[in-house]
Amino acid sequence: MNWRYLGSIADARNSGCSGVYIIVHQGLFERVVYVGVSNNVGRRVTEHYEGYLRGNRTIYNAGSNDDVYRFMSSYKIHNHTKYYQNLAKEYNVWASTTVYLDCPKNLLSEEQYFCHHWKDILLDRYLPQLVVWALPLANYSYEKATKIESVIQTKLIRTFDLRGFFNLKQLSILGKIEHPSLSKIWYDIPAPKIDSASQVIFNNLHYRDIPEEVHLIFLEQLSEEISLREKNKQKIHSARNSKISRYENYGKPWTQAELEKLRVMLVDFKIKPSEISVYLGRDPRAIAKRIINNDKLSNNKWRESIKWL
Known part of the structure; x- marks a missing residue:
């Protein structure tokens, strides 16, 4: 089994293969933003594509020079829901599920409307960076595909601290996890073209543990953002201590x-x-x-x- 590049999310709609697929954001790093399965990947990607255009999918204000995991990862964040809510208020995250709505709203900032500002972010910045990779399965079965999907999701979430889907705890930020207790698959699958930390994860899906080098690569990739979060944390801590001393x-x-x-x-x-x-x-x-x-x-x-x- 090998990953097959399907091109942009618009081009990937023409694919007819069955198996596991990943949607990747090609920014500063090539990051996985969604993992799914289907017996017809092209049809499923079409649903994603049309969902994006309606505002029924999660969108990040990330272009070609941005790391989308700067918004998705809650590493060094105490209250991730509050963190995501603040990002939404600053127009960095449009949080939405696959539920069809006539007038979609941001789950993290319900006063926002998709056609106001967010549609431009989608068309000008986010959507042009999305590409699709598929892992075709000759003898496709939903059970086999979802096991591969779940291990990928679980390992990416653990490595990059991608917590619950904003304020919907039952959903993963990378999609629904069908087998949350599964920690490995039983065969080796070479990684597609994604960021170096994720490549190590994909190359080791047949092992239960995540290699230690992955965390080191991740820390280097997000070093500036992590440094900024630590400074903000220290500032909040100092302000709290100041108030405790006064009151x-x-x-x-x-x-x-x-x-x-x-x-x-x-x-x-x-x-x-x-x-x-x-x-x-x-x-x-x-x-x-x-x-x-x-x-x-x-x-x-x-x-x-x-x-x-």
Whole structure:
């Protein structure tokens, strides 16, 4: 078995082979962005292609000089869902599934509409970089194909820290994994033309463990992005320590006694959050947010008694 290059995603629609296929983004590195199986790869790729044009597929704001894994990988990220949400707000990720929608929306930023801005990103930057490779299987069976597919997905996810599909935990960012517990296949398959770290993974699908060299290559490939994430992490950590030193209760759960004190100072004495901060040892913004949340939760009745919370 050998991988066959099918060309651009538009050209790959003409293929009639059966087997496993991968969609690769040809940017700074040639990265796998989707893994699938089909008894007619051309027909399945056509569904992908038309889905992209409708906005029913995930799109990244990555062109020929970009590494799409800078957006996909959540390495050194604590809260990956929040990270992806921030990327979406900056128009770097359009998160969508294969579910057909008349008016697709970004699952991470629902106020965004596909025809506004995102269609241009797709046509000018992302779609032109997508190519397809297929692994034809002479005696195609869904079971055999999905086993190969699952091992590829699992190893890529583990290596590059490609976590859950944004806010849909049951889906992989590379597609649905049919055999999540499978860690190897029983035959050697030469890698297609992809980035060097992924090539090592593909060349070792018949081994349970991922070679140590893969992680070293990955760290080198994403060195600038990783350095930036570590700096941001240190900045957040420093800001948090600064607030902890200023507000003794910063980050701690609210107690019933504190909520009652807040209610009395706000309602009976009409004290502002900036002044309440001194008594409660909390950030004025955290106090203002708590007041807003309490009002919403109790329809303002907590101002009479905290029993409504």
